[in-house]
Amino acid sequence: MNSREPFDLLRIREETFIRNISFHHEVESTNTLALELIARGQPPTPLLVITDCQTAGRGRGSNRWWSTEGALTFSVVVDTDGLNPAHVCQASLTTGLAICQALERFAPTRDFAIKWPNDVFLEGRKVGGILLERSSVVEDRLVIGIGVNVNNSMREAPADVMPWATSLADCLGTKFDRTLVLIECLHQLERRIDELRRAEASLLDQWRAYCLLSGRKVTIDMFGTQISGTCQGIDEQGALLVRDGKKTHRCVGGIVREFS
Ligand code: BTN
Numbered sequence: 001m002n003s004r005e006p007f008d009l010l011r012i013r014e015e016t017f018i019r020n021i022s023f024h025h026e027v028e029s030t031n032t033l034a035l036e037l038i039a040r041g042q043p044p045t046p047l048l049v050i051t052d053c054q055t056a057g058r059g060r061g062s063n064r065w066w067s068t069e070g071a072l073t074f075s076v077v078v079d080t081d082g083l084n085p086a087h088v089c090q091a092s093l094t095t096g097l098a099i100c101q102a103l104e105r106f107a108p109t110r111d112f113a114i115k116w117p118n119d120v121f122l123e124g125r126k127v128g129g130i131l132l133e134r135s136s137v138v139e140d141r142l143v144i145g146i147g148v149n150v151n152n153s154m155r156e157a158p159a160d161v162m163p164w165a166t167s168l169a170d171c172l173g174t175k176f177d178r179t180l181v182l183i184e185c186l187h188q189l190e191r192r193i194d195e196l197r198r199a200e201a202s203l204l205d206q207w208r209a210y211c212l213l214s215g216r217k218v219t220i221d222m223f224g225t226q227i228s229g230t231c232q233g234i235d236e237q238g239a240l241l242v243r244d245g246k247k248t249h250r251c252v253g254g255i256v257r258e259f260s
Helices: 009-015 030-040 088-104 168-172 178-197 202-209
Strands: 020-027 047-054 072-079 112-115 119-122 125-134 141-148 217-222 225-234 240-243 248-251 255-259
Touching: 009 020, 009 178, 020 030, 030 047, 030 072, 030 125, 030 141, 072 178, 088 112, 088 119, 088 125, 088 141, 088 178, 088 202, 125 168, 141 178, 178 202, 202 225, 217 240, 217 248, 225 248
Parallel strands: 020 047
Antiparallel strands: 047 072, 072 141, 112 119, 119 125, 125 141, 217 225, 217 255, 225 240, 240 248
């Protein structure tokens, strides 16, 4: 399998809920482009913005996202109908869940997990990241940015990425058809986002089942306040629960600085 195999865009449109595709060999960031497309007009949704390679991929906060050929790098623009904008953690966890469940189809014996709130882990290393953004121009659009290391190898990764990340190919020792991986990601995303719109209670059980941090010692930086304790899982709103000596903190946002 060639890691630079082109995407089969026709098949993606025919077999998934995507109705509109914007493909580019190289862009700065698919999320940035998706936000620009929304601002320029109202592209029909669900819209898929996909690229072979990003030159300025973005992560949460000031993080960068290394995205090279062989990776799966895309953004899906959906309507916000039924999605509560206050509960961005829920949408992020639900996307993470969809990606775990999609990747499991290709590596059924491997261990996938969501590292709250927006990372996908494979066998203890980060294999994917999620960046949710809302347009400041058109309120009822949500951009779901997803990066998955598929056929790209950590041997080519920058020094700050290499030690803690992995790819499907590195872990499984084989290359994958990125069109098939993408189609499965989109199938799972459609299903899980529908469940979120319907506020299905089963989602909470699924977030919890995939929560990497449950039972571990964690330190969270929540808007400048450091919270350290044992992770007690996730609540109905998607907040991370962290128990220190005195109380259980609900972390509704923030960055996981350490976990063990
Ligand atoms: C993170 O790890 O903090 C999130 C990474 C999100 C990366 C994806 S790749 C597609 C989309 N475009 C971006 O610039 N970022 C997201």
